[in-house]
Amino acid sequence: MKTISKSGFRWGLLGIFFWLSLTFQTAWAQTLYEVTFQAARVTYKGFLVYFNEEDAYMRVGYTYQGTYHVVDVKYKSSSYQEDGTNFFVMIGSNPTYITSASRGMTYNPDHFFWFWEGDYNNQLPYVTDDPDFNENNVIQTKSYREVDAKELTPTYLRQFFRTDERQYKALLRMNSENNATLAQNNSSQNNNNSSQNTNQNSSNSSNNSNSSNTQKAKMHLVLVVNTDIADIGQSCKVDGTIMETEFREIAKAIGISFQKYTISGQNFTRSKVESTLQGIQVGRNDIIVFYYSGHGFRWSNQTDRYPQFDMRSSDYTRLTEQTALPFSSIDQFFATKGARLTLLLADCCNSDVGRNQYTSTTFMASRSYQGAEISKLKKLFLEARGKLIMSGSAPGEYAWCNVNGGFFTLSFMQALKEEIGYMRGENPNWYNIVKNTQNNTKYKINSCATCKPQNPIAEVKISN
Structure with missing residues (x-):
């Protein structure tokens, strides 16, 4: 496996931006991702919410000694080149337990990276909690994928969020509005004229305050x-x-x-x-x-x-x-x-x-x-x-x-x-x-x- 040198890693932190990767190159791609990995016989599942290069977080859920835990980890992103290889890095920091944690319980933030030569191949990222990225402490993830809005059900989201959290409510709303849009699109295919009337009535009833601004x-x-x-x-x-x-x-x-x-x-x-x-x-x-x-x-x-x-x-x-x-x-x-x-x-x-x-x-x-x-x-x-x-x-x-x-x-x-x-x-x-x-x-x-x-x-x- 390719070794990440400390000098190259630190240069990346100073900041050459991400090399355009297939994972993210779709225009206006979703910013919700799921990643799974296993270490020391513990399986971890992460839910990544990506806003921009300086602002992202991941909720990581895992079971340890019979108790389920969720940790929130903040992320910043960078990349660099070394010896013809491109590295794409997400640096974790400030881990905070969302679930209750016993005294003295800590979580080392995970760091994720991709590397490739030439055109990007859609391989799985690697992960480590070693800030020095020692090769012996790096493993490849089991999966990494985009999460579709239709998957944001209460059952899925409760793996990572408390039901009283603002993020939980926002993601649930995203799911419900996505489903409403799909139902509306299906309805329009079956009966276009009826759908147009329904959509107009729905628009008027849901937002009367700006209906006059919409007209003309x-x-x-x-x-x-x-x-x-x-x-x-x-x-x-x-x-x-x-x-x-x-x-x-x-x-x-x-x-x-x-x-x-x-x-x-x-x-x-x-x-x-x-x-x-x-x-x-x-x-x-x-x-x-x-x-x-x-x-x-x-x-x-x-x-x-x-x-x-x-x-x-x-x-x-x-x-x-x-x-x-x-x-x-x-x-x-x-x-x-x-x-x-x-x-x-x-x-x-x-x-x-x-x-x-x-x-x-x-x-x-x-x-x-x-x-x-x-x-x-x-x-x-x-x-x-x-x-x-x-x-x-x-x-x-x-x-x-x-x-x-x-x-x-x-x-x-x-x-x-x-x-x-x-x-x-x-x-x-x-x-x-x-x-x-x-x-x-x-x-x-x-x-x-x-x-x-x-x-x-x-x-x-x-x-x-």
Whole structure:
């Protein structure tokens, strides 16, 4: 078996992010996993809840001397390379007994890791409670799998949670709402017209407070994505796909219409952006989502803290005021449109005639998702009023990206998914999303050996 050296392990803790693994690479994969392993004739079953690289926990259940115990262990994640082998590590800490424990009873936190050479093969992870990862103390797990929402029954959850715990109630709610959705989908297949009436009545009765906001509301998604630029075009394309998929599904989930406007490829010009914006018809109850992914910069004498968009798809085109577009001008334009909610996002550099920086360092695109609570989505998109403008980098900074997309974009979607998940609080708000986007981006940057600082900036004026 491959030996994990202490020097390599510690370098990993300082933080090169996860190499993209098959276990987690499905877009917006579930964050609930089950793992089993055996040591000293004791069988352990773990239930992992993963939010992001810095925030995860596992409930571990096991029977010892005839008594069943459950321990809560916190996890942080990292990875590194050594001698051509990729290591993917989850570090356990702060074990706490959930069940009663006799005096002096302790539990050494478990650490999990994967290793592979070349393309990832879907092997089972290894586990040890030895912080030095001595080869003699490492064993391979018996199983490791995703947990589907339909499995979250009271019987299953009581293996890991007390019935009075908030997490237990949230996971049980996730199961019941998943079952309701499946039943609704089956009903619609049998009788589409009847199902539509039922769904409408159910929606009205369950959330009368935002029914008026649903009526005649529309989500406008404007994507300005530099897909043709040689160095980062592929990463920008990934960003655009992520944003379109997620916001289209959000509009569908909350029951409002959706319209997309895309400026990319050969149409990636300032004039095309301006003409597209002028043609958008915005209602008083509408939602605007504007998203830019491409190169950004700032003029040497610029005082505005938000970047300029580099509207060139070729390095051979001269950079002038006609080929640049101030992000602030987008804010000023939509301020006159009167939409109920406006979200303006830009994933680009904010340095002196800078370039988005591409790194070959890959990581687990931790798009945390335990399933969306529709009530939380409605609070964010139907009950909220105001605007958010957010740039992926502060003045003087680069914006970093890789094959998975821009660090800022991934972090924003990660933060949004966390906020609407079953395992978070009951009162979602955009201020939390902004704060977590900033933290998630910083963590990615700090865990990239070749990256320089990137600190997203934002202005939030949103009320519910």
